[in-house]
Amino acid sequence: MTKRLSNLDRTLKLVHALTQSIEGLTLDEMASLLEVNRRTVERLRNVILIHFDLEETIDGRIKRFRIKDSPGRAYARPSSSEVAALQSVVDAGRREGTVNSEALEKLLSKIKIAFDSAERRRLDNDLDLLTRLFPVSTNGTDLRL
Structure with missing residues (x-):
């Protein structure tokens, strides 16, 4: 798989995980899921933030992220x-x-x-x-x- 396709694959996998998660995912959980480092996940999160309504919740000192609506809604709204x-x-x-x-x-x-x-x-x-x-x-x- 080319690098470009692997980046797209990672992004889509992360969008799916953020949509399916009820409580949200931390950056470290996202990095573990994708088997990449935290900085890569931060870049992916920033791209996702442009296109989707990414909700951020703070639980003590831990930030969790999730996409609260279905991904299709971002394109229909x-x-x-x-x-x-x-x-x-x-x-x-x-x-x-x-x-x-x-x-x-x-x-x-x-x-x-x-x-x-x-x-x-x-x-x-x-x-x-x-x-x-x-x-x-x-x-x-x-x-x-």
Whole structure:
């Protein structure tokens, strides 16, 4: 197996282990599982942190990590910029009175409800700024000054 494939294999194995673990894994447990050193696991953990909602819990002096949702959710969950884009279209639709604005507003509401409380707080922080940065009209015209 090439080095690149072995790195991918290790990463996928670690993602699987972090998803399956109820209490989480320490860095040392991850290193033992993958038969690598702690620094390698720290790099893998940092990559996983970019793509998944990696939960960190502290038990005394021990940090444990786990992926609290299924890995597929990371790819199905809308990003702040995607929700902000929809919010901009909904706002423009309200201003201009377009036909689908009510349906889009309901869709936006359903998307926001699907987030857990931590995600909602994170989203609310980003959403206001992003919608002010990228206002649009319903005909696709950029309204930025």
